[in-house]
Amino acid sequence: MNKRFLMDLHTHTLASGHAYNSMNEMIQQASKIGLPLLGISDHGPAMPGSTNRYYFQNMNILNHEKFGVRLLFGAELNIVDYQGTIDLEDRDIRDLDYCIASLHHVCLTPGSKKENTYACLKAMDRPKVMVLGHPDDGHFPLDYPELVRHAKEAHVLIELNNTSFNPRGFRLNARENDREILQLCMQFQVPILLGSDAHREEDIACFARAEKLLDELDFPKELIVNTSLDKLEPYLPR
Ligand SMILES: [Zn+2]
Ligand SMILES: [Zn+2]
Structure with a gap:
């Protein structure tokens, strides 16, 4: 793991229905690689095979530290219509x-760019939405200048998702789209959050593919939230 990155807030457990490790296994792996902060973000119920609303309601019984890892409990919400309902x-x-909050084509048929x-x-x-997940999938054309400007205004982070660059993945033109998004983030000074989107423990905090693109663009470290716990703090919903 690259030690410059102190957190991974986009990870899935067995509860998501198509991920393969328990929450404990995920935390143990984070502990093993020395990751200071892990976020668990299972898919919302609109994703076929994912868990139910009570799973998320009940997360308040969980401790925010285990095996020496600080923990955050979240959700990857599905955007289910063109009004932005989650x-x-x-x-x-x-x-x-x-x-x-993310667009997934199994939960919403892609519409027009608008x-x-x-x-x-x-x-x-929406309250609690801290990150826009993988807005790089070309199946969902998006107006990137508008999106990045709004991220700044709404104080929401744009995710750079390492799984988007998986050669066996299904996201369309992710590299080209992320290039455009990152250039806009530099132009408007909008911070990004790296997410592994791990669906198995081995992928926690794996950002190598995303990092390659960041290096190519000479993307400033100051705009990468994962490099400092202090940078995350102002984005965490109250
Ligand atoms: Zn997703
Ligand atoms: Zn995900």
Whole structure:
């Protein structure tokens, strides 16, 4: 693991239905690689095979530290319509530390660029939404200048998702799209959050593919939230 990165807030456990490790195994792995901060972000209930709303409601019984790792409990919410509706209610996410909001084609049929963009802007305005997840999938055309400007205004982080660059992955033109997004983030001084999107313990805090693109663009370290716990603090929802 690259020691410059102190956190990974996009990870999935067995509860997501298509991930392969328990929460304990994920935390133990984070401990083993010396990761100071791990976030658990299982898929919301609109994802086929994922867990139910009570899983998220009940997360307030969990300790925020285990095996020497600081923990945050969140959700990867599904944006389920072009109005930016998400698949958990306020009550369900009330006690979560943060949420990621993402477009997944199994939960929403891609619309026009205008529709997709509007859905993301509205989702970013929701309380608890701290991150817009992988906005780089070309199946969902998005107005990136508008998205990045809104991220700044709404105080929401744009994710750079390492799994988007998986050669066996299904996200379309992620590299080209992320290049455009990152250039806009530099232009408007909008910070990003690296996420592994790990669906197995071995992938926790694996950011190598994303890092390659960051290096290519000479992306400033100051705009990468993962490099400092202090940088994350102002983004955490209250
Ligand atoms: Zn996702
Ligand atoms: Zn995910």
